[in-house]
Amino acid sequence: MSALGWLAVAAGGWGLAVLAALAGGGRAGAIRLCCALSGLGGAAAMAGGVSALLWGNGPVVTVGPAEVAGSLQLQATSLAGVFAALLGLVAVAIAAYIPRYHEPGPGTALYLAVYNLALVASVAVLAAGGVVTFLVAWESMALLCYLLILRHPSRDAVAGGAFWFLALSETGFVLIIAAFVILATKTHSMELSVIAARAHLVSPAWRDTAFLLALAGFGFKAGLVPLHVWLPEAHPVAPADGSAFLSGLIVKLGAYGIALFAFRLLPAQPAWTGLVTMAAGALTAAIGILYAMNERDLKRFLAYSTIENIGIIVTAFGAAMIFGAYQQRALAAFLLLAGLYHVANHGTYKTLLFLETGVIEHAAGTRDMDRLGGLIHRLPRTAVISLAGTLGIAALPPLNGFVSEWLIFQGLFQGFRTGSHLLGILIVTAAATLGLTGGLAIYAFVRGYGIPFLGMPRTRPAAAATERGQPVTGPALLAVACVALAVGAPVVLLVLSRAMRTVTGVGLRPVLLPGNLTVLPAHTDFSAFSPTWLAVFLVAVTAVPLLIYLAGRPRADSVTVPVWDGGMVAFKPRMQYSAMTFSAPTRVTFDALYRPSVSVRRASDDPAGRSGPVHYESAVAPLFLRYLYRPVIRAVEWLADVVRPLQSGDVSLYLFYVFLMILLAYLVGAL
Amino acid sequence: MPLWFARGLRRGIVTTRYPARPDRSAAGLPTPPAFRAGVIDRRLADRLVAVCPSRALHRDGGVLVFDVGRCTACGRCQEAAPWAVTPSGEFELAGTSPAQFVKQIGLVQEVGQ
């Protein structure tokens, strides 16, 4: 069956899931059936994605009269293959997760219907072969996600978070429409493949305009700084699987949009647009991780880390564009491949982490790191699975995050191959920024894992947490996927390099995979490593000493003594590093960015009478909200007041408006 | 640092050779008393017990019991009866059982003072 066929099957499965959810009316059985169908759809989507990667772009299938612009045009492309496969994986994991996470009920049924519709919309975005199809699918995907976030509209901050999502998403949508309209009008086609074929006819000015519009428009969805503010607002208020879906997939669709314009519709962009893209990506990565560092809410923390990872991906894309402009087509393909690899990896472990956050929230009743602690004893399964995801996202070998980030770095380090000193320096600067980001990411995730899971419970609920009846299969599946994506890197690269031949026309494989599980970054004379052997080695260096110890340890039975605590102190939870104290050094180092505010309150300020509680707070200022969005919001409100007179309520006046618009449209068309 | 290096060379070695050789500085140290046998009667013994601030002395019938471990070498008993109590000059006192520290001094019948 063709890739498009598989995707159709997936959409069908999800359609059935919608029906099952609505018909079942929230009964447990119906929900389980719905999830089973959803999972099957996911499997089909994975099959479709992989086959699209392997067998290249399929034909454009038009449903309905071809000459009607509004007809449904579908095409399975290699570029979308990675995203489709990821969509499938996420769908399967979430399907396995939902039955134990959501309690049965009509609300859940409705939620599931919306969720599966969102899956359909997403796959439609990926399979869209025409402009109109793409835009319709995109907009419906956005609206359905808005509904997803509104799962519990009565809770506070939910409406606000959802509105941030919708507002920014619609703003971006306008820019996307503009970009597509430019291309469609300049190439006289609404079909993406035709647009791609005729792109060289468009004048450079229009092409760059269209690209920048698309970059900004999709940047809103992908969360490029400073367009990122919706992520930390929307993720915490959505249900865990909703957040996972948002971070695991929807955000990636933004990246897909950027890739679609950069590598399919408008190949051979000038270097400076690539530079803009790369700069935006690097900035996003650094800012994202820096803000993640000072979040106490696990979901906000993960949301900011998503921003960071999107930054890494977009950096890779931008660099690929630069290399493309400088005829380094092998490196360009290599960096695009690395970026897509990172898309798959991040989708995997970020989904995992959000799902496990849901488990923690159900088990301990909070997402505030400073109210958790010691969970590794209470939630061992969760701890192990989360550790896999954490190692992955911290880009530590032998997990998958390390592989893709290593590839990206190897690509960036070859900036000198552009032949331009300036560009070489700029690309390596981006690499350095990513290096800082990577270091901070390890710091951030030592904190993000250590504070909740290690040490002592900081609150009674955390001490009483239990994972009985909590979902496990979904996250476990993703953990396995994380390991597979690392150990099986050569296979993944094999598949991706085939896709690159379709997308960029460059056959990477001979250089990239010289055999014996080694990977070379696009050029034989630069560097090489083998994720598989590295994993084997790391397992060995930990296992061998352990075995030696177990074999040779003295037979006399040892005694266990309590931790040395300096004598008299009975350790109290308040005597361990908290999330905010752990990240205090960053607040000092980057205070220019954070503008931290400090307040100390004592029971008595009398130096001799000092006693009683000491209360210390250090808050980080939300710069972008304060200095970027507040003014915009005020301006919009002012504008709304200004144009209110147009709203007279007189029908004839409205008809007049319509007439004017049509006239305007004709004039524009005539020009 | 070279300054300190030079100082060290100029200063030379001050480290004691103890235990290989005896250390002269030990001479100046206060040491527990040694009780001359045959001159202490019960009355004197009771006076010594009374002046001892650290309960190192007590009389057990006809015997004056001296616990070296409790002695702080304050010298009050020597002041009280210099003819009967003299410094032992002994500072290597560490032992591995409390019993080692308990010394019995036999008392004589009334001695005229």
Added chain:
Amino acid sequence: MTALQPVPAGTLASLLTAIGSASVRDGGGAVTVPVPAARLETAVHHLAGAGARLADLFATDGDQVTLRLVWGLDTERQYLITETAIDDLEYPPLSDIAPAAFAEECEIYEQFGVRPAGGKPLNRVALPPHAGPDFPRLGHQPAQPPAEVHAPHTVGGQAFEFPFGPVRQVGVESLYYGLVTSGEEIVDLYLFTWHKHRGLEWRLRGRRPAEALFLAERAEGLSATAVAWSVAAAVESALGAEPPPAALLTRGIALELERLYNHAAAMAALCQSTGLSVGQAAAEIALERLLRVNAAVFGHRYLFGVVEAGGVRRGPDLAALQVGLPGGYGELRRAADALLATNSFMDRLEATGIVTTEQARRLGLVGPVARASGVAVDSRVDQPAAPYFGHPPAIAVRGTGDVLARFQVMLDEAAESVRLIGDLAAAGPGTGAAPLPGGGGAGLGWAESPRGEALAWVSLDADGRITRARLRPASVRNWRGFDDAARSQNVFTDIPIIEASFWLTVAGTAR
């Protein structure tokens, strides 16, 4: 050496009229006036306003609890003791007027069950957590169990508590630090010392002065002479005994020798805390030589058993002094010069652990700590007694209040001590003790220990047994300046340096 003199207290007469007390008992440099409970608050206002220094605050327990405030009228060259009988269980919150009184308020509550009005939270000072109502206390009626006494130190928000101790580094006393930190800066710092409380004041009751001195020396062994001297002087002024002048000269020599070796030890500790091993070795050579001088001159490395009620038990071996002292001090001086020339060392000291003049005065700090902060208090000069009448020391004062200032003050004092020892030795010190006359009484005694003014107040009954003894070594005072000094820094590693420069003992404050 510019001395920032405290605000001149009004003349004693004007003060007494101000606090409205007629009957005055004068005893050896200390004036005792009764103040009715009703007028206590105004009296404290007057005295504190006039710049008098609240040196101590303690209670005695007859048929009713009596509060005694010891004021240092440093420009009047004497002490003023106000006696106030507390008839109910509360008295005006004195620490609101004179913050220096806070720790004593807590102590008095623990021991006697009377507390300052207004119900401000009180800290645990001496009573261990396991102490029940039957735990021995100085007061007749047992205070409430100390559960309510100790204001809990809790940490809220984004700071956490860094526990340290009580078992700390090697060769130091047990002390518990509660270090409240945000991860970077030190938000708060508090100390627990009750695990070294040996109930000395409780033990001294019913003892004869001789036995009392034996224990008093061991209250703070590193200032044995000073504490013993203060207790002996208290007994003497209580019973009206006149120690022979030669004995007083001997006491003076012992006290200055004590100051010398303590400052050498402080220098060694400073080097250790700054990680300067060579400097530590040099300072320890000086310290060891000075200790051997002590042993040669007085027969004990730490000068135990020199002071006796009414005089001294041992006279100095002046020959040994002439032989030993120059060499020992020469070592100290050379080590100090080398240290002052070592920038890596000096940089750690400068602007570290600052105690401002205002803090020092507010908290009633004494000794080198206060003098390094520009408060020129020194009981050898402010409340001079024999042998210092004829041999006044020059007070070393610095203004900056940092570790460096304390270090320099110690060096200057060491030099001054050597000069004083020369004078006193020339003045013909000797041994001997005046017999203690019978009949009871109460009196105040003081001596300037290496850490600052050590106070003692003793009352004896008719047959010469102690009914109440108050020991106030300098450590009791200066520890309360320590957390301010520590919080003026943001760096953990400075805290050992600050502790070394304060050179206090836990034994002294917990007694």
Added chain:
Amino acid sequence: MSGGSRARAVAASPAARAPEGDVLAARLRQRVASQFGRSLHIRTLDTGSCAVCEQEIRLLAAPHYDLHRLGFFFTPAPRHADLLLVTGPMIRAFDVAARKTYEAMPGPKLVVATGACALGGVYPADAFVYGAVGEILPVDVWIPGCPPSPLALLQGLLVAVDRLAEKVSGLTFTAGGDAEPPAREAER
């Protein structure tokens, strides 16, 4: 040699000391070297001393005495300590900390009670103090003196090493690796 010290405690014979000192030092070095690789690690514990014993202990490491030359070292971590040098009359409020410190040490371990307070001299047992270290910890070596001078401390450490040699030979390698469990542990 402990027997020797018992004999000499009453009637001193300084003349007889030097040769025996040589023998003693030789045996000590050989023991410490063979059993503890010239590194017997000492942790100090203050259970209410007057701060003078601490000063003398600090001076052990000073140039005049330099206990490192004999293979002794101070360590702040009881986990690494072979010998616990205890001062003070063992204040009741402190016994938990004392026991914790002792239990934190790996066996075979020694407890050396240092100074008259620790040996029950200065403070009688009462509500404040136990009066002697032996009440709480299983003391192996007692060092009298108020304070014991650094030389006396050195000699005490030599005695302790002999004691440790006995302990090592007496090891049973049962749980805990320490032949004698701390006193009073059973009751509490």
